[in-house]
Amino acid sequence: MSNGVRATLIRAIVSVGAASILAIVFQPAAARAASPPTPPDAATRSPATCTVNVETHQQRCFTSFRAAIRAATAGAVTDATEDGKYAATDAKLTAKLDAIGKSSTAASVVLSIEYSVSGYVGDQWVVTASSGCDTNLDEDWELSYVGDRWNDTIGSFRGYGNCWVRHWEDRDFRGSYTPIQGTDNDMGIMNNKASSIAWY
Ligand SMILES: [Ca+2]
Ligand SMILES: [Ca+2]
Numbered sequence: 001m002s003n004g005v006r007a008t009l010i011r012a013i014v015s016v017g018a019a020s021i022l023a024i025v026f027q028p029a030a031a032r033a034a035s036p037p038t039p040p041d042a043a044t045r046s047p048a049t050c051t052v053n054v055e056t057h058q059q060r061c062f063t064s065f066r067a068a069i070r071a072a073t074a075g076a077v078t079d080a081t082e083d084g085k086y087a088a089t090d091a092k093l094t095a096k097l098d099a100i101g102k103s104s105t106a107a108s109v110v111l112s113i114e115y116s117v118s119g120y121v122g123d124q125w126v127v128t129a130s131s132g133c134d135t136n137l138d139e140d141w142e143l144s145y146v147g148d149r150w151n152d153t154i155g156s157f158r159g160y161g162n163c164w165v166r167h168w169e170d171r172d173f174r175g176s177y178t179p180i181q182g183t184d185n186d187m188g189i190m191n192n193k194a195s196s197i198a199w200y
């Protein structure tokens with residue numbers, strides 16, 4: 001084994017060790033029981049564009065991101081892009097979803113949009129609720145399991161309204177977790193690992 005290979009191997013081992021220590025140190029406070037979301041009927045389109053409601057756990061998949069956003073906002077936003085690529089960096093869409101998220105009269109609000117790939121690309125999963133997040137950093141909504149379709153796939157996300165988001169490595173808010181963030185285009189060691197999520 002050359003010195004270069006050995007150094008790389010040692011770095012890899014140290015890196016894994018650090019991740020394990022993080023997993024041990026950052027244990028969530030409590031596990032909360034809830035049934036997982038039901039699987040979507042048509043999530044095979046690529047990229048898949050689906051919605052989930054955190055209260056009913058109902059998932060629906062759509063033929064375009066525009067249609068998904070129309071449904072997620074109960075018809076309030078009809079002009080999102082067709083494919084949803086980089087939607088997290090779309091200032092006009094962000095302003096509309098932020099306003100709906102902070103509204104007390106909206107029928108359906110978007111808590112966050114989760115992407116299967118870092119950089120806000122890949123499959124899109126639009127998370128909705130009947131109301132948004134408040135301005136206190138207490139927990140407002142949670143999913144104890146993201147469901148088999150989205151488990152270990154999330155690579156980037158953006159929260160809307162007042163919502164900030166935390167992702168856990170394991171279901172029931174266990175294992176390593178991300179900081180509470182408004183958005184993240186690269187989830188680092190938590191890339192493709194999230195199994196439960198909470199919104200604050
Ligand atoms: Ca996981
Ligand atoms: Ca809150």
